[in-house]
Amino acid sequence: MEIVVIISLVIGILLLNRPVTLLFQRLYNRHQFKRFISRETFYHSVISRHFRYYNRLNLEEQRKFLFRTYLFQHAKNFHYIEVQETAEMPILVSAAAVQLTFGLEKFKLNYFDDIFILRDDYHYGFYSRPFMGHVDQTGIYLSWDNFMKGISGQAANCNVGLHEMAHALAYVNFITQTEEDKHFKKEFPNFSKVARPIFTAMQQGEGRDGEGRAKNLLGDYAATNYHEFWAVAVEVFFESSVPFRHELPELYEAMACVLNQDPLNFISGSTTIIRRPEQEKKSKTSPAKELL
Ligand SMILES: [Zn+2]
Numbered sequence: 001m002e003i004v005v006i007i008s009l010v011i012g013i014l015l016l017n018r019p020v021t022l023l024f025q026r027l028y029n030r031h032q033f034k035r036f037i038s039r040e041t042f043y044h045s046v047i048s049r050h051f052r053y054y055n056r057l058n059l060e061e062q063r064k065f066l067f068r069t070y071l072f073q074h075a076k077n078f079h080y081i082e083v084q085e086t087a088e089m090p091i092l093v094s095a096a097a098v099q100l101t102f103g104l105e106k107f108k109l110n111y112f113d114d115i116f117i118l119r120d121d122y123h124y125g126f127y128s129r130p131f132m133g134h135v136d137q138t139g140i141y142l143s144w145d146n147f148m149k150g151i152s153g154q155a156a157n158c159n160v161g162l163h164e165m166a167h168a169l170a171y172v173n174f175i176t177q178t179e180e181d182k183h184f185k186k187e188f189p190n191f192s193k194v195a196r197p198i199f200t201a202m203q204q205g206e207g208r209d210g211e212g213r214a215k216n217l218l219g220d221y222a223a224t225n226y227h228e229f230w231a232v233a234v235e236v237f238f239e240s241s242v243p244f245r246h247e248l249p250e251l252y253e254a255m256a257c258v259l260n261q262d263p264l265n266f267i268s269g270s271t272t273i274i275r276r277p278e279q280e281k282k283s284k285t286s287p288a289k290e291l292l
Pocket of ligand 1 (some may be wrong): 231
């Protein structure tokens with residue numbers, strides 16, 4: 001008899017686990033949305049000053065962008081190393097992650113609880129060259145001066161915020177598998193079908209000293225390994241979309257598919273950069289739910 005009770009309990013817990021989690025998630029989002037409303041203007045003023053990407057979105061998308069940024073920021077612990085903390089910093093760093101994942105359902109990069117902001121280039125491990133940022137099992141690391149250069153467009157093709165978030169996105173989907181986005185995982189093999197041959201051509205050459213290796217706008221650093229290829233391709237996709245689509249049209253298309261967004265859509269007059277039309281919204285869903 002006891003066994004029957006225990007088995008029923010286990011089955012009950014298993015069956016109820018997902019609906020209960022979803023219910024809590026919905027209640028949490030609703031609660032956070034109320035708090036977000038009072039901060040929305042401030043988030044808008046910070047992000048609209050620095051993110052060209054944000055300024056191209058329509059009003060509904062802008063609100064979704066701000067709310068996601070708010071949720072992302074409040075899901076992380078930010079640490080400041082030799083740099084003076086400001087209220088803008090965690091908002092702008094969170095916005096970089098939100099830009100990358102804007103076409104996806106999962107956007108919190110959940111494995112990472114900690115984000116470290118350092119003043120400028122730093123040394124890490126046994127590497128001799130300085131780092132602008134990196135991602136490892138302890139968190140996401142970014143140097144603030146390089147981050148700001150990236151979002152202000154001062155450095156061509158370079159955006160360390162997007163670069164590190166791209167590593168983090170691959171990390172949570174393929175390494176820890178803690179926050180898998182169905183669309184991203186399904187499309188990534190299709191991205192690789194196009195990307196791998198380009199990457200291999202960049203790595204292999206007949207001559208010594210890199211002679212004969214394929215060169216393209218992604219640059220030599222993208223040929224370091226496939227992780228770097230992915231992160232650099234993300235940077236160039238957003239920072240130099242027009243030359244990217246012109247020079248590597250198939251790779252551009254594959255990137256737009258896997259991220260489910262096309263930054264060039266606004267040029268063709270589309271009202272959204274998101275590719276999949278969102279599901280019909282039900283009138284009963286709460287504003288918080290609709291935004292996500
Ligand atoms: Zn990298």
